[in-house]
Amino acid sequence: MTNKETQKNISKAVIRRLPRYFRYLRELIRLDIARISSKDLSERMNVTASQIRQDLNCFGGFGQQGYGYNVNSLYVEISHILGVDRNFNAIIIGMGNLGRALAWNPLFEKRGIAIKGLFDIDKSIIGSKINDLTIMSLDFIEEFLKSNNIDIAVITTPKSVAKETVEMLSKFGIKGFWNFSNAEIDLPNKDLVIENVHLGDSLMALCYEIAKKTPTQSVSEE
């Protein structure tokens, strides 16, 4: 009954909502809730039931009329759609503060992603260990990638070298990039995918909202 392989034109908006479904389903499992209707879920998630049904139906008829959705099997389906069951492998390029923080972050493991290598160009930190992994010189990246099947490169380099780093890694076969550098990177070819985090933009969106709430009296207490 599922047409998960038929997913033609799933809109960006739907995809952005999937991880949230994933998180709520995980929570329902934790709460030992075996079954849920779109209405019940919609109240928990603060969206419309209609949207939930529409979203899920992009990928297949996961529900059952008169019953709702089986929480566990829906979780499995969405995990599959999101690739959580794929055991993707990742490397981190740029072991500054952010790179190090990500290396420790349980996020990857929780999403079924294994961090397989850490790279930098700074000789003073190459060789040191983070969480069982040794920071390697970027000079060895080509060699490393020949013997390791890496799906995702986390880009935590300075902005100035982010573009060339992505180009280099894509030449060595990496297809997925999680970009924390503030650079706008246009991808050299269409097989590649990049997810830009742009923390600065997020922070500014927050500042906009705060500024809007507290009209103009400039708060400079220097």
Next chain:
Amino acid sequence: MTNKETQKNISKAVIRRLPRYFRYLRELIRLDIARISSKDLSERMNVTASQIRQDLNCFGGFGQQGYGYNVNSLYVEISHILGVDRNFNAIIIGMGNLGRALAWNPLFEKRGIAIKGLFDIDKSIIGSKINDLTIMSLDFIEEFLKSNNIDIAVITTPKSVAKETVEMLSKFGIKGFWNFSNAEIDLPNKDLVIENVHLGDSLMALCYEIAKKTPTQSVSEE
């Protein structure tokens, strides 16, 4: 000519684009470009000229027919809209790896935000210094907030305590939250604003795209 204070119903989509305009304008300034048309900018940014004109016009008539936009004054306007000229103050709650990485991050300074305090509950790190600031005990937060005018709290606590932390801080008058904990926090009142980062969702959106490109053959090389 500007009606910046008349900004009634600016859509979320427009607001999300503002930081990107901000970044491009900064770049134009760096390149010593004094004036730009919506068409030229649209080509650089890969959006339509129409969208640029629509977006900017939400906030005021910043351009001039036959001429285009003055880069510098447009930058000043957008900076103002985004509150970059407000000198907001921030604190970071939770000095784990991510909290520490953010404390070092030049992001805040670049957006005109000063980090004024770092807090944790772990006695083993309280008192240690990061980037000129001493990590303080969360027990002293109320006192601290009485004598410091803080606009933004960066939430890098564990998920389990994020909600109560936000509630506590909002009682002490903090209005803006930049939330890195994976928790979904519904705000206790309407004056507050929260910006959720959800790194895990971003990572999964990337995984979805990668999974979609490399059909199902499960890559488990354990």
Next chain:
DNA sequence: TAGATTGTTAATCGATTAACAATC
């Protein structure tokens, strides 16, 4: 069977793009 709830079509709403008159 009757009740519940989905899957799905149709209606509405909002956002993007196109077009062009206004104007520098």
Next chain:
DNA sequence: TAGATTGTTAATCGATTAACAATC
């Protein structure tokens, strides 16, 4: 003035919501 380009209205496109027949 003529050319360029905005501000803004109208047209299009896409996404969300409502409604309901299908069905468990």
